[in-house]
Amino acid sequence: MPESLRVGVVGAGYVGLTSAACLAELGHAVSCVDVDETKIAMLRAGEVPISEPRLPELVAGHQEAGRLTFGTDLASLADAELVLLCLPTPTGRGGTADLGAFDSALGTLRHVLAPDCVVAIKSTVPVGTGDRAARVLGLPVVSNPEFLREGHAVADFLHPDRIVIGAHEERAAARVEALYARLDGPRLRTDPASAELAKYASNAFLALKVSYVNELAELCERVGADVTDVVGTMGLDDRIGAAFLSPGPGWGGSCLPKDTRALLHTAEETGMDFAVLADAVAANARQRDRVVAKIRHAATGSRGGSLAGVRIGLLGLTFKAGTDDLRDSPALAVAAALAAEGALLTGYDPGLARGADLADVQLVDDPALAAKDAAALVLLTEWPQFRELNWSQLAQLTERACLVDCRNLLHPAEVADAGFTYWGLGR
Ligand SMILES: NC(=O)C1=CN([C@@H]2O[C@H](COP(=O)(O)OP(=O)(O)OC[C@H]3O[C@@H](n4cnc5c(N)ncnc54)[C@H](O)[C@@H]3O)[C@@H](O)[C@H]2O)C=CC1
């Protein structure tokens, strides 16, 4: 029987809340602490503030069973055997990770934690952060990066591709490993610096892969090839893999952009020019500009046409399908660029609650309202339900039946039959 640990989780966001609920599911006694009083009050009332499959059931069930508690006071972690830090590490000055929230929590925890407590860092933090935290706390600090994806958070946590444990001391590493005793998946023991870097290296490689495909899509257009068949061929090679080969409006979300910036900053600090990564980031901005040019062309009938006063309907605003997260969403970056040229934007997203307040887009709760009188309809997020829309009806509602599919989600022939002139990426 694997041992049950008294676990403290600091931060109740995507990573913290998912970890807390899943660790309770694995049989541990979990106390989750966040400074956000509103969020904690919601969680105590059984409401989960983010949209993640299975999370509400786990939170409600384990709270009721007494295995999961929520609070705002870090002092409640005094008897924890293991504390997981799941604090935000957004972009700070010069592109580096801002460790403000992290340091503020450490400042309190150093007076609170028991002398035999082990601390694990789940946040994505620059190399050396764990060792620095160990000095501040006077406790062993293990790097245990998290690889879950938003929209799949619970499933990814409970079925990890790998569990990475970067530690100096065996005793501390063993305690973190005990946390996951009930989970399958390869364990990788290493030093803290390698674990910290492995997390950035993974996210940066995913970004690189998508930037490569976005540039490839451009080349396909120039030479008259179809990117779907090109990446279909590539993906069948096990060494390349089929995942992360879909062209889109650029990669975004709360992590890939900030983590590529932070890794570039780390390289810079050592005097290294990480040129291939720097260009993947630059390619992401080029991709947004290309998408905007394509929309301008579709909506005005000319490459350099003016978008002033032109009505454009947007389908999908979140940074990818299956989430309600708008942080660093490429769809919003495209919207901002269109709005800056004077376009009038109406947007529909199945993941967003009505009444969400967006700077550049009037949010509507029906795709027909986004299509109405639009000079172009632009699909920006790959929600699968968009495939089932009544495209003939939407075509009739638009002013000019032009459709820019920035995710290559739809069958060009089908939407053409519905009456649309279709633009995809690289096809
Ligand atoms: N979102 C994701 O899919 C993943 C995120 N990560 C990493 O995990 C870390 C956390 O990310 P998210 O969970 O997305 O962030 P988040 O923004 O969703 O949640 C962070 C939580 O920490 C709380 N907080 C801030 N300061 C605090 C303090 N001093 N004490 C206690 N709580 C405090 C905030 O109120 C918030 O609820 C980041 O380093 C991120 O890069 C890693 C893997 C996946």
Ligand SMILES: O=C(O)[C@H]1O[C@H](OP(=O)(O)OP(=O)(O)OC[C@H]2O[C@@H](n3ccc(=O)[nH]c3=O)[C@H](O)[C@@H]2O)[C@H](O)[C@@H](O)[C@@H]1O
């Ligand atoms: O560190 C993190 O926070 C997490 O960041 C990403 O997860 P996530 O931010 O949920 O988003 P992804 O699914 O990776 O998508 C990132 C972006 O790339 C885009 N993308 C992805 C794949 C693809 O083929 N094409 C493409 O444009 C998505 O639309 C999205 O904008 C990683 O996939 C997780 O492993 C990691 O734990």
